[in-house]
Amino acid sequence: xxxxxxxxxxxxxxxxxxxxxxxxxxxxxxxxxxxxxxxxxxxxxxxxxxxxxxxxxxxxxxxxxxxxxxxxxxxxxxxxxxxxxxxxxxxxxxxxxxxxxxxxxxxxxxxxxxxxxxxxxxxxxxxxxxxxxxxxxxxxxxxxxxxxxxxxxxxxxxxxxxxxxxxxxxxxxxxxxxxxxxxxxxxxxxxxxxxxxxxxxxxxxxxxxxxxxxxxxxxxxxxxxxxxxxxxxxxxxxxxxxxxxxxxxxxxxxxxxxxxxxxxxxxxxxxxxxxxxxxxx
Numbered sequence: 001x002x003x004x005x006x007x008x009x010x011x012x013x014x015x016x017x018x019x020x021x022x023x024x025x026x027x028x029x030x031x032x033x034x035x036x037x038x039x040x041x042x043x044x045x046x047x048x049x050x051x052x053x054x055x056x057x058x059x060x061x062x063x064x065x066x067x068x069x070x071x072x073x074x075x076x077x078x079x080x081x082x083x084x085x086x087x088x089x090x091x092x093x094x095x096x097x098x099x100x101x102x103x104x105x106x107x108x109x110x111x112x113x114x115x116x117x118x119x120x121x122x123x124x125x126x127x128x129x130x131x132x133x134x135x136x137x138x139x140x141x142x143x144x145x146x147x148x149x150x151x152x153x154x155x156x157x158x159x160x161x162x163x164x165x166x167x168x169x170x171x172x173x174x175x176x177x178x179x180x181x182x183x184x185x186x187x188x189x190x191x192x193x194x195x196x197x198x199x200x201x202x203x204x205x206x207x208x209x210x211x212x213x214x215x216x217x218x219x220x221x222x223x224x225x226x227x228x229x230x231x232x233x234x235x236x237x238x239x240x241x242x243x244x245x246x247x248x249x250x251x252x253x254x255x256x257x258x259x260x261x262x263x264x265x266x267x268x269x270x271x272x273x274x275x276x277x278x279x280x281x
Contacts, residue, residue, distance in 0.1 A: 022150035023183070025192060027114065027143045028240040029061040029070045035242070036077075036281045037140060043274035049085035049093055054078070055104070056281070057140055069115045071122065074137040079104035104133035112141045119144050119161075131166045140278065145196050145234075146241060151180045163200065163228060168208045172226060174200040183238070186245060190238040201227040209256070220260035227253040246278040 039055040056078040062071040081097040083090065107130050111122040119142040124134045147157050159176040177197045185191060204224040207213070212222050232248035252272045 022152050023180075023192060023238070024150045025146045025180075025194070025236060025241045026067045027070070027146065027242065028067045029065045029072075029242065031061055031063045031065045033061050035059045035061070037243075038279050038281050039136070039140075039276065041274055041276040043272060045085075045093075045272050046270050049083065049089055051081055051083055051093070051097060053081045055080070055136075057137060059141060060109070068117070071111065071113045072141050073109040073111050074141050075107070075109040076104040076133060076137070079133070099129060100132055103127075103129040104136075107133060110134050110137050112138065114141070114143055117144045117146075117148050128166060131164075135164075140243075143241070143243075145176055145178055145194070146236075147178070147180070153180050153182060155180055165226070167210070168204060170204060170208055172200045172202050172228065174198050174228065181233075186235045189244060191235045191244055192238055192241075194234045194236065196230075196232045196234065198230040198232070199228065201225065215258065215260075218260070220258045223257045223259060225255050227251075242280070243278070244280050246276075248276050250274045250276065 035058070037057045037059070039053070039057060041051075041053040041055075043051045043053075045051070055076055057074060057076050060073045062073065064071065079101050081101050083093050083097050085093050107125040110124040113120045113122050119138070121134075121138065124130065144161070145159055147155075151157070156177065156179045159178065161174050161176065162171040163174055164171045175198070177199075179195050180192060181195045182193045183191070184193065202225065204226060206221075206223075207216075209222050209224050215222055229251045230248055232246055234243060235245045236242065237244050250273065252274075254270045255267065256270075257267045
């Protein structure tokens with residue numbers, strides 16, 4: 001009886017220790033390797049239009065990569081968007097999406113650097129038509145949401161960053177609440193799952209919206225605010241902390257309030273909701 005009790009106690013103690021063991025998630029890429037990711041995004045704009053984007057991105061790790069530090073050149077090898085919308089909006093959205101598809105597949109590689117959990121854009125194609133594709137590549141390459149010290153399952157940490165809105169020459173501060181949710185295989189690969197909730201809400205600077213001067217001439221002032229709320233579930237390969245898969249839900253919003261004489265005064269709310277998946281091929 002005593003021996004059996006000791007065996008059970010020891011087994012429970014070992015299991016508890018394993019559950020509480022710390023792991024390090026330090027990205028360790030191999031110089032010269034190229035990683036290919038498939039991307040699928042489904043977006044709904046105010047319930048009036050939907051966009052479905054499928055893409056493939058190639059990330060080339062440059063010479064000199066070391067644990068926690070690497071330079072990468074990223075580009076799209078494929079990028080197509082299908083649009084469904086109300087007749088009044090269809091032509092404009094198709095044109096905008098087609099321009100983005102063309103920019104993504106024709107642009108040269110963007111170069112990024114991760115070092116000591118700091119992300120830097122080294123070089124990128126110039127021009128506003130490349131802003132959206134470059135931002136997507138940034139999100140794919142950056143690893144600064146990972147913990148800088150060993151963590152256990154259930155442990156939380158926080159990061160901050162900014163999200164640029166180039167058309168408004170403004171950046172929104174974001175807060176990333178991160179947690180190591182589990183250690184479990186993805187397929188046959190040992191993996192760590194990190195959940196990241198990214199939020200940010202801020203008013204835009206007065207006069208920053210396009211057309212603000214024309215509105216002012218009519219006695220109207222545009223007061224605008226934007227919000228971002230994303231929850232991502234990311235699976236990282238345990239052996240080197242390379243991203244295996246990611247799924248996310250995104251809820252972006254803009255509120256524009258026109259202050260001035262009626263009937264022009266009023267409030268407009270636009271919501272863009274999307275889901276996305278990323279997978280290492």
